[in-house]
Amino acid sequence: MSARQDNPKPTEHEDRLPTFIISVGTQVVLKSAKRVPGTDLVKPVGSVAEVLEAPASNNRPYLIRFVDGVSMRVKFAELVIRKRELDEELATPGPDLRQYVILRVAVGSQAFGLATADSDEDRRGVFLPPAELTWSLFKPPEQVEYASDGIEEVDWELEKFLRLALQANPNLLETLWSPQVLHITELGQELRDLRAAFLSRHLYKTYSGYVLSQFRLMRRNVEKTGQYKAKHAMHLIRLLYSGIHALRTGEILVDVGEQRDELLGIKAGRFSFEEVRTRALELDQVFQQAFAGTKLPERPDYERVNRFLIAARRRMVDDAGTGQAR
Numbered sequence: 299m300s301a302r303q304d305n306p307k308p309t310e311h312e313d314r315l316p317t318f319i320i321s322v323g324t325q326v327v328l329k330s331a332k333r334v335p336g337t338d339l340v341k342p343v344g345s346v347a348e349v350l351e352a353p354a355s356n357n358r359p360y361l362i363r364f365v366d367g368v369s370m371r372v373k374f375a376e377l378v379i380r381k382r383e384l385d386e387e388l389a390t391p392g393p394d395l396r397q398y399v400i401l402r403v404a405v406g407s408q409a410f411g412l413a414t415a416d417s418d419e420d421r422r423g424v425f426l427p428p429a430e431l432t433w434s435l436f437k438p439p440e441q442v443e444y445a446s447d448g449i450e451e452v453d454w455e456l457e458k459f460l461r462l463a464l465q466a467n468p469n470l471l472e473t474l475w476s477p478q479v480l481h482i483t484e485l486g487q488e489l490r491d492l493r494a495a496f497l498s499r500h501l502y503k504t505y506s507g508y509v510l511s512q513f514r515l516m517r518r519n520v521e522k523t524g525q526y527k528a529k530h531a532m533h534l535i536r537l538l539y540s541g542i543h544a545l546r547t548g549e550i551l552v553d554v555g556e557q558r559d560e561l562l563g564i565k566a567g568r569f570s571f572e573e574v575r576t577r578a579l580e581l582d583q584v585f586q587q588a589f590a591g592t593k594l595p596e597r598p599d600y601e602r603v604n605r606f607l608i609a610a611r612r613r614m615v616d617d618a619g620t621g622q623a624r
Contacts, residue, residue: 300437304553305398316319318356319352319353319354319356320349320352320360320374320377320379321349321352322349322350322351322352323348323349324348324349324378324379324380325346325347325348325349325380326346326347326348326349326360326362326377326378326379326380326564327345327346327347327378327379327380328341328342328343328344328345328346328372328376328377328611329343329375329376329377330343330346330376331571332345332370332376334370334480335370336358337589340367341368341370342578345362345364346364346365346380347362347363347365348362348363348397349361349362349365350369356374357579359371359372359373359374360372360373360374360377360456362377363606381553382484383467389424389516391483391524393426393431393438394444394452395399395427395438395439396423396444396453398425398427398428399423399424399425399453399481399486400422400424400425400426400456400482400485400486400489400579401423401424401473401479401481401482401483401489401490401549402422402423402451402453402479402480402481402482402571403421403422403423403473403476403478403479403480403488404419404478404480405420405421405422405469405472405473405476405552406418406419406420407420408420408475408478409477409478409552409553410536410552410553410554410555410561411554411555411558412554412558412561412562412565413551414554414562418448418570419448419450419452420446420448420449420450420512421449421451421452421480422451422452422453422454422469422472422476423451423452423453423454423473423475423481423487424453424454424473425442425453425454425455425456426455426456426485426491426610426614427455427614427616427620428617429499429592429611429615430612432611432614438455439455440454440455440457440458440592441453441454441455441458445576455605456472456610457490457607459473460603460606460607462471463496464502464598464600465605466496466497466498466500466501466504466505466598467504468504468505468508468537468540470550471493471494471496471497471501471544472540472604473552474490474493474549474550475493475549475550475551475552477552477553479616485610485613491604492496492603492606494548495598495602495603496554496598496599496603497544497548497550497594497595497598498594498595498596498597498598499589499595499596500597500598501544501545501595502522502541502545502589502592505537505538505541505544505585506539506541506566506585508534508537508583509537509538509541509578510535511532511567512530512531512533512534513534513575513578515530516531516534516571516575517575520529520571524573524589526571526604528564528565528566528567529565531564531569531571531574531578532561532562532564532565534574534578535557535561535564535574535581536557536558536561536580538581538582538584538585539551539554539557539581540552540554540586541588542581542584542585542588544594545588545589545591545592545594546588546591546592548593548594
């Protein structure tokens with residue numbers, strides 16, 4: 299449910315991910331006291347060092363050197379990047395943000411009309427914290443994820459959600475158009491009513507970028523292993539159907555039940571890479587034609603979305619006594 303760019307700037311959470319490697323030369327801080335091997339010298343909590351060698355993965359330790367020249371190998375979990383130490387200290391456990399959700403919907407195979415007996419339940423939501431949390435040093439995260447008993451949920455803070463939706467992110471647009479609404483408040487309904495403001499000709503570029511990325515991943519897998527990931531291929535075809543529908547109608551197609559047999563056939567691996575590629579290229583031609591004739595505006599309605607965000611923030615100030623979004 300996430301994406302990356304080339305040479306990305308690390309976010310405040312990336313140094314906790316197994317795929318994130320602390321670069322050589324970065325200043326780090328010990329999170330626990332460490333005895334220097336072969337000596338009685340103990341480096342206390344808070345000692346600053348520099349990374350001399352970085353491993354290929356965080357399953358292996360880093361070689362770090364302190365200002366006195368002492369070096370040792372330390373595990374990833376025992377280090378924090380010095381410039382982000384304050385951020386980590388402020389990232390203390392807060393309230394369960396699900397109580398502030400204003401919109402929650404079902405997505406994934408259940409909403410796509412592609413569910414089978416072994417399908418999990420995927421949910422997405424939007425939350426708006428009380429004003430005191432937004433103003434606090436201990437700000438809630440912009441995105442949270444929950445998983446339990448076959449249910450996975452991703453929730454976004456309202457402003458983060460609006461920014462991504464304005465970029466025509468397919469995951470966010472599907473959240474606004476999902477036919478399976480599980481929970482909605484008055485403010486959540488206002489957000490749903492606003493959804494046309496997010497659609498513009500920019501959708502063509504965003505969806506084309508996703509399609510191109512999937513093509514690249516599939517081709518790379520075929521070149522390396524002789525196989526492609528069928529689930530990724532299915533979503534590529536599904537996204538093209540959705541993009542064509544959006545450009546033609548101004549609505550996001552979530553339920554693709556009419557293409558169920560084709561899409562589940564692709565997911566089951568019944569088609570070769572060349573067959574999937576040929577079908578995708580056919581749909582991409584239709585996608586380009588739909589773009590040429592679309593009536594969508596050149597840009598989303600930023601002003602309308604901004605007015606909604608400001609009004610929502612003000613409402614949370616007015617509701618400060620209750621701590622709940624309406």
